[in-house]
Amino acid sequence: MILAIVTISLMAGLFGLVLGYTAIRFKVEGNPVVDQIDALLPQTQCGQCTYPGCRPYAEAIAHGEAPINQCPPGGQATIVALADLLDTEVLELNAEHGEHLDVPLVAVIDEQTCIGCTLCIQACPVDAILGSAKHMHTVITDECTGCKLCLPPCPVDCIDMVPTQQTIDDWKWTVPPRQPGLTGDA
Amino acid sequence: MRKLHQFHGGLHLEGHKSESLTRNLRQASLPPRLYLPLRQHIGEHNKPLVDVGNRVLKGHVISASSSLIRAAVHAPTSGTVTAISDYPVAHPSGLKDTCIVIDVDGEDEAAAPVIPDLQQLEAGEIIDLICRSGVVGLGGAAFPSSPKLSRGKMQGIETLIINGVECEPYITCDDMLMRHYAAEILRGVGYLQRILNPQFTLIGIEDNKPEAIAAMTSGLAHAGLAATEIVSIPTIYPSGGEKQLIQILTGREVPHGQLAFDIGLFCQNVGTCVAITRALEQDQPLISRVVTITGDNIREPGNWEVRLGSPVRHLVELAGGYLHGDSSPLVMGGPMMGFSLSGDQVPIVKASNCIMVMREQAMTRRPGYHDECIRCGKCTEVCPAQLLPQQLYWHARAGAFERAQEFHLLDCIECGCCSAVCPSGIPLVQYYRAAKSEIRAAHKVQIKSDRARFRFEFRERRLLLKKQQDEERRRLKREALQKKKIQAGGEVPIADPVQAALERVKARKLAEQEDSQ
Numbered sequence: 179m180i181l182a183i184v185t186i187s188l189m190a191g192l193f194g195l196v197l198g199y200t201a202i203r204f205k206v207e208g209n210p211v212v213d214q215i216d217a218l219l220p221q222t223q224c225g226q227c228t229y230p231g232c233r234p235y236a237e238a239i240a241h242g243e244a245p246i247n248q249c250p251p252g253g254q255a256t257i258v259a260l261a262d263l264l265d266t267e268v269l270e271l272n273a274e275h276g277e278h279l280d281v282p283l284v285a286v287i288d289e290q291t292c293i294g295c296t297l298c299i300q301a302c303p304v305d306a307i308l309g310s311a312k313h314m315h316t317v318i319t320d321e322c323t324g325c326k327l328c329l330p331p332c333p334v335d336c337i338d339m340v341p342t343q344q345t346i347d348d349w350k351w352t353v354p355p356r357q358p359g360l361t362g363d364a
Numbered sequence: 365m366r367k368l369h370q371f372h373g374g375l376h377l378e379g380h381k382s383e384s385l386t387r388n389l390r391q392a393s394l395p396p397r398l399y400l401p402l403r404q405h406i407g408e409h410n411k412p413l414v415d416v417g418n419r420v421l422k423g424h425v426i427s428a429s430s431s432l433i434r435a436a437v438h439a440p441t442s443g444t445v446t447a448i449s450d451y452p453v454a455h456p457s458g459l460k461d462t463c464i465v466i467d468v469d470g471e472d473e474a475a476a477p478v479i480p481d482l483q484q485l486e487a488g489e490i491i492d493l494i495c496r497s498g499v500v501g502l503g504g505a506a507f508p509s510s511p512k513l514s515r516g517k518m519q520g521i522e523t524l525i526i527n528g529v530e531c532e533p534y535i536t537c538d539d540m541l542m543r544h545y546a547a548e549i550l551r552g553v554g555y556l557q558r559i560l561n562p563q564f565t566l567i568g569i570e571d572n573k574p575e576a577i578a579a580m581t582s583g584l585a586h587a588g589l590a591a592t593e594i595v596s597i598p599t600i601y602p603s604g605g606e607k608q609l610i611q612i613l614t615g616r617e618v619p620h621g622q623l624a625f626d627i628g629l630f631c632q633n634v635g636t637c638v639a640i641t642r643a644l645e646q647d648q649p650l651i652s653r654v655v656t657i658t659g660d661n662i663r664e665p666g667n668w669e670v671r672l673g674s675p676v677r678h679l680v681e682l683a684g685g686y687l688h689g690d691s692s693p694l695v696m697g698g699p700m701m702g703f704s705l706s707g708d709q710v711p712i713v714k715a716s717n718c719i720m721v722m723r724e725q726a727m728t729r730r731p732g733y734h735d736e737c738i739r740c741g742k743c744t745e746v747c748p749a750q751l752l753p754q755q756l757y758w759h760a761r762a763g764a765f766e767r768a769q770e771f772h773l774l775d776c777i778e779c780g781c782c783s784a785v786c787p788s789g790i791p792l793v794q795y796y797r798a799a800k801s802e803i804r805a806a807h808k809v810q811i812k813s814d815r816a817r818f819r820f821e822f823r824e825r826r827l828l829l830k831k832q833q834d835e836e837r838r839r840l841k842r843e844a845l846q847k848k849k850i851q852a853g854g855e856v857p858i859a860d861p862v863q864a865a866l867e868r869v870k871a872r873k874l875a876e877q878e879d880s881q
Contacts, residue, residue: 216817231824303820304823321815346453352798353760354790355733
């Protein structure tokens with residue numbers, strides 16, 4: 179009886195030491211789940227999910243405070259990827275937060291109308307608008323995420339969201355047409 | 365006799381080469397107007413360096429970029445730039461791309477050539493000259509030659525391989541080039557040898573081109589190149605693919621994820637050798653190339669040396685026009701790897717080796733729907749990259765791109781052997797191309813979102829820093845003011861009345877919050 183108690187206590191102590199050591203040795207900084215979720219989000223920083231940016235939304239998902247279907251720019255693909263990562267059910271995109279667009283949008287400033295108020299520059303979450311006070315502003319198209327956050331502050335409504343043009347660089351080969359009625363997808 | 369090796373699979377195809385070989389190489393006349401796409405190579409877009417209304421001379425640079433993988437485009441003849449806008453280009457999408465349009469004045473006036481003393485030049489300077497001349501690989505990929513040479517020189521090259529194989533049916537432009545310009549090719553090989561210092565040089569030519577082999581062999585006797593050998597290799601498609609040719613000549617395989625120069629090998633097409641020779645000896649940039657025009661709907665199939673930017677229509681007219689009708693399905697490249705053109709207004713570019721004028725769409729054996737896979741495994745037998753085409757097909761079709769990548773989809777060279785033997789007529793390569801585009805697009809999206817994340821986080825940090833700095837400044841100012849007051853009044857001032865009011869409000873709010881909880 180005493181032998182058993184001593185043995186178990188010794189073992190418990192030993193394992194405790196091992197666990198304690200590994201906890202220090204292999205300590206993970208930050209929350210890796212948040213990083214993994216953040217990596218799947220489209221980084222438009224649009225706030226349509228009601229969180230101020232993709233990372234805050236990732237944190238909310240990780241803490242179980244938000245469902246995974248609040249990201250319209252990511253659409254169904256992001257929901258599937260998130261469900262895969264978190265091993266949860268795939269949900270339909272919550273229409274309250276917006277619609278998923280197949281062709282991404284990009285902001286364009288009508289440079290004739292712009293009065294140079296800098297309000298859009300302050301609103302842009304990725305610093306994609308260039309300009310200074312009382313000077314014309316313009317959008318760096320390559321950096322624009324199409325978040326539309328620059329639209330509300332503009333006092334002269336000179337910003338338009340334009341669908342991106344299909345170019346040779348982002349053209350895709352399509353799969354051959356499928357015969358209707360055939361089955362047998364892998 | 366060198367011991368040759370074999371690659372897995374491959375096909376014996378009907379050559380259809382004699383049609384375009386019955387006539388000699390001819391010089392194409394200048395069309396009235398040239399359309400030069402800004403970018404004609406693999407890599408980033410060029411920017412135009414001319415304006416509408418400028419007069420350009422033959423050899424002037426008209427578009428260039430400053431990225432690492434670059435190839436300038438030069439004016440192929442003298443004339444006036446009349447437009448810089450979107451025109452149809454040679455691309456499977458049929459989309460338009462920015463072209464510089466030159467109205468040809470017919471004088472063909474060239475800029476004065478600057479010919480350096482080649483004996484004095486270092487390898488790096490030769491690479492610079494090649495870069496300035498806009499030389500790209502003329503075997504089909506149009507990869508800029510100068511970065512490839514720089515990398516090859518850095519890595520160290522054991523064997524230089526010159527590709528004169530031209531294994532795809534119908535195409536004969538390299539065959540013609542070797543027959544007519546053997547001396548220029550071999551001088552180009554000499555310059556490559558000076559840059560790369562290889563121990564051996566092998567010139568691979570398929571044995572269905574006896575005349576080319578003879579011309580190159582007699583040229584080699586006078587060229588005085590060290591350790592250089594012309595190797596006649598058996599005719600089998602796709603022996604002209606870089607990795608396949610390497611395997612035939614050296615028995616080595618380029619490992620997954622690596623390139624030829626990673627294992628000390630360097631491949632260059634014969635056409636590129638001519639372009640290098642002309643760039644160095646005559647200061648003539650890449651402004652023309654040999655193009656085969658062939659097929660069953662062209663009156664006089666043959667090979668023409670064409671200025672870049674000439675519309676395909678001009679070439680068709682030189683070759684006697686269409687046999688039937690006013691237009692015809694056109695394919696750029698060969699029947700195995702080529703793609704359909706949107707029309708004959710498309711210009712010839714650096715990568716255009718062959719124009720097939722076919723009575724029927726040659727690209728799809730059975731237009732419309734295809735039958736189902738019967739799992740016969742013929743595709744696996746012929747795949748020269750030793751992939752599993754059937755597995756790739758299932759995964760590509762189901763959109764399981766990650767699984768497809770696990771089966772090395774990206775190692776597929778799109779040679780079309782699997783599609784050609786498929787008894788169900790499945791356009792397998794089209795599935796692979798579609799899957800590859802999806803993978804590339806997803807990769808691009810990933811890069812863009814990573815940048816957006818970086819910029820967003822940077823902005824957050826910047827705003828936070830600004831806030832902290834503002835607070836610090838305010839605090840210092842307050843302290844300075846207080847000090848001043850002490851010095852002026854000599855006594856400690858009572859707290860700021862505004863600050864006191866704010867404190868009171870804050871305290872009340874806190875109390876309210878606690879109450880409500």
